[in-house]
Amino acid sequence: MKLLVRNLTRNTTEAELRALFEAYGTVQSCILVLDKDTGISKGFGFVEMPKPGEAKSATKNLNGSDVAGSQIRVKKAEPQNTQNKSNKHGTSE
Numbered sequence: 146m147k148l149l150v151r152n153l154t155r156n157t158t159e160a161e162l163r164a165l166f167e168a169y170g171t172v173q174s175c176i177l178v179l180d181k182d183t184g185i186s187k188g189f190g191f192v193e194m195p196k197p198g199e200a201k202s203a204t205k206n207l208n209g210s211d212v213a214g215s216q217i218r219v220k221k222a223e224p225q226n227t228q229n230k231s232n233k234h235g236t237s238e
Contacts, residue, residue, distance in 0.1 A: 146200035147222040151189045153177070154213045159190070165207060166192045170199025191222055 150162065163175040177190040194200035200221075208219040 146194055146197050148192045148194065148200060148204060149189065149220055149222040150192055150207075151218040152215055153186065153188050153190065153217060154215045155186045155188060157186065157213055161212075162190055162192065165212065166194065166203050169203035169206065170194055170196055 148166075153162070157177070159175050159177050162177060163172050166172050166175070171194060173193040173195050175190065175192050178187045179185065180187055192203075194203060204219045204221070207217065209216055211217075
């Protein structure tokens with residue numbers, strides 16, 4: 146299950162994000178979205194967990210939690226084709 150994690154501080158690293166979710170199970174992938182011009186985090190990312198039960202547990206326990214002074218939001222990611230085109234990775238239209 147792919148999860149969207151929002152409201153991260155700009156200083157949060159992929160390793161820190163991965164560690165948060167690994168406390169609830171296996172993390173298949175963890176990606177912070179970076180500004181392509183500056184390389185600085187945009188404050189959100191995606192975590193993919195292969196076991197739905199673990200993903201739901203992580204969502205329930207981490208949504209609204211304080212990470213580095215910021216209250217993060219975690220929810221199931223929507224399929225990419227329904228997201229705003231500006232959120233696509235690695236494509237230029």
